Amino acid sequence: MHADTQVLAEIATRFAALSLVAIGGINAILPEIHRVVVDLEGWMTSAQFADLFAIAQLAPGPNAMVVALVGWKVAGVTGALVATIAACGPSSLACYIAWHWADRLRESPTRALVQRALAPLAIGLILASGYTLARGADRSPGAFALTLLAAATLAWTRVNPVWVLLVAGVAGLAGFA
Amino acid sequence: MPRPEPAYADLPPITRRALFASFLKMGLLGFGGVLPWARRVIVDERRWLGDREFAELIGLCQVLPGPNVVNLSVIIGARTHGAVGSLIAVAAILLVPVGLMLVIAAFYAAVAQDPLTRNAIAGASAAAAGLILGTAMRLLLHTRPPLRGLLTGGAAFVAVGILQWPLLWVIVVLIVAGIGAEWLARRSGA
Numbered sequence: 490m491h492a493d494t495q496v497l498a499e500i501a502t503r504f505a506a507l508s509l510v511a512i513g514g515i516n517a518i519l520p521e522i523h524r525v526v527v528d529l530e531g532w533m534t535s536a537q538f539a540d541l542f543a544i545a546q547l548a549p550g551p552n553a554m555v556v557a558l559v560g561w562k563v564a565g566v567t568g569a570l571v572a573t574i575a576a577c578g579p580s581s582l583a584c585y586i587a588w589h590w591a592d593r594l595r596e597s598p599t600r601a602l603v604q605r606a607l608a609p610l611a612i613g614l615i616l617a618s619g620y621t622l623a624r625g626a627d628r629s630p631g632a633f634a635l636t637l638l639a640a641a642t643l644a645w646t647r648v649n650p651v652w653v654l655l656v657a658g659v660a661g662l663a664g665f666a
Numbered sequence: 667m668p669r670p671e672p673a674y675a676d677l678p679p680i681t682r683r684a685l686f687a688s689f690l691k692m693g694l695l696g697f698g699g700v701l702p703w704a705r706r707v708i709v710d711e712r713r714w715l716g717d718r719e720f721a722e723l724i725g726l727c728q729v730l731p732g733p734n735v736v737n738l739s740v741i742i743g744a745r746t747h748g749a750v751g752s753l754i755a756v757a758a759i760l761l762v763p764v765g766l767m768l769v770i771a772a773f774y775a776a777v778a779q780d781p782l783t784r785n786a787i788a789g790a791s792a793a794a795a796g797l798i799l800g801t802a803m804r805l806l807l808h809t810r811p812p813l814r815g816l817l818t819g820g821a822a823f824v825a826v827g828i829l830q831w832p833l834l835w836v837i838v839v840l841i842v843a844g845i846g847a848e849w850l851a852r853r854s855g856a
Binding site for chain 2: 508509510511512513514515517540541543544545546547548549550551552553554557558561566569570573577579580581583584585587588589591592598602603604605606607608609610611612613614615616617618619620621622623625626627628631632633635636637638639640641642643644645647649650651653654656657658659660661662663664665666
């Protein structure tokens with residue numbers, strides 16, 4: 490029991506510290522998580538870490554959830570909960586405080602100016618993450634076509650993305666990807 | 667907490683139930699990324715925000731530490747129901763996905779060997795990447811940033827996506843450049 494508590498405390502402190510440097514989300518600090526989990530703590534091998542990352546891609550939800558899997562691997566369901574809360578808690582608190590600060594400046598022209606500057610930056614970063622994911626996923630011309638089709642459907646139609654994912658899954662099943 | 671802050675007036679009233687249901691939906695459907703679903707639910711389905719406001723808000727969420735959709739949950743929750751709202755939205759977007767993922771993890775060893783499953787996943791992953799690209803396209807088409815915005819956005823894409831430079835430094839440099847460009851534009855154009 491004592492050892493369990495100690496492991497949970499370590500998970501909590503490690504991920505809480507990572508949380509506050511995770512600018513750009515968890516994927517941006519994946520190499521750092523790998524360093525902590527595999528090299529420093531020795532919680533798992535590099536191959537096991539890669540497996541967890543693959544599982545995280547299978548599940549819906551924020552891609553941050555790979556940390557829940559790391560916690561699960563190390564200390565079961567409690568570990569998963571502790572890791573998730575530790576990884577999202579401090580950054581969420583920072584966000585909450587930042588929002589209140591921004592809210593007080595709502596009439597200020599400076600805030601409007603900063604927001605106008607941030608919007609296109611966000612679009613560029615979203616495009617970059619889509620591109621990075623596509624580079625990993627598109628290993629065949631068929632997969633590339635599915636990516637383009639999905640992008641065009643979302644950009645120019647109001648078709649529910651569920652259909653896009655289902656059709657692509659069936660196409661993959663048929664060996665198209 | 668009981669009396670609504672007038673400062674939050676630019677978001678339509680959202681019940682706690684609607685807040686929970688919406689973010690649960692985003693988390694549940696967000697295979698390969700929650701952002702396309704966040705935009706769809708918040709902008710198209712619920713009409714809480716327009717594309718421009720959504721892009722601005724996501725911009726803030728990107729530059730703060732933490733997963734951008736979790737930050738988005740914090741802010742939309744806070745704008746409608748204060749700290750309780752933040753907790754509701756974050757719990758909704760994380761709870762079901764974490765639960766599902768643990769179930770998947772339990773069966774992963776068996777599933778990963780099955781070639782048919784792998785094929786289906788390959789197809790869906792390719793489409794999931796496309797959904798994120800499409801979300802960026804849609805935001806671009808609907809917000810129509812001026813040339814200076816296209817330049818910062820384009821620089822972010824090239825630096826992070828193609829050159830794979832460290833995100834933190836790219837963000838720091840481009841925030842400064844973007845704000846500087848907006849400031850110059852306002853001074854000369856005002």
